[in-house]
Amino acid sequence: MENEMKIFKDFLVSKSLKLTRPRKIILREVFQNHDHFTVDELFEQIREKHSNVSRATIYRTMPLLIDAGLLKQSLRCEAKDRYEHIYGHEKHLHFICDRCGKIIEIELKQLENILNDMAKEYDFKIREYNLGARGLCKECQKKTE
Numbered sequence: 001m002e003n004e005m006k007i008f009k010d011f012l013v014s015k016s017l018k019l020t021r022p023r024k025i026i027l028r029e030v031f032q033n034h035d036h037f038t039v040d041e042l043f044e045q046i047r048e049k050h051s052n053v054s055r056a057t058i059y060r061t062m063p064l065l066i067d068a069g070l071l072k073q074s075l076r077c078e079a080k081d082r083y084e085h086i087y088g089h090e091k092h093l094h095f096i097c098d099r100c101g102k103i104i105e106i107e108l109k110q111l112e113n114i115l116n117d118m119a120k121e122y123d124f125k126i127r128e129y130n131l132g133a134r135g136l137c138k139e140c141q142k143k144t145e
Helices: 002-014 021-032 039-047 055-067 109-121 138-144
Strands: 071-077 080-085 092-097 103-107 132-135
Touching: 002 021, 002 055, 021 039, 021 055, 039 055, 039 080, 055 071
Parallel strands: 092 132
Antiparallel strands: 071 080, 092 103
16 A cells, blocks of 8 residues: 555645545545445445545546556446556456446456557557456356346
């Protein structure tokens, strides 16, 4: 958590912003969350421990965490943006079940090589991958049989 806090603090300083107590709380809660989450879910998680952090503060802090390279808006499910912390994690793609909403993370290594080769062919430098596939998970497939 120290690395993430330092990265965020350095980023904020570079933008002439301060690492306030609410921002520290939000950062800690984001990194305690090991699932994909919405702002509303994060707000409920924070509100249980800290009643003084508003939903608006969370909404304003999310883009800062993204710009600092600590958080990613990873997918959109059921008309809501879902986030995940990415610092220290391997790149991956998401298999998303259309029926139950289950999210399965898949390593990107093989596909990453293909994408990098394609990018090289077009003299394109990839900054970020945002890949996902929708379908039915194993459990939901069994229910349709």
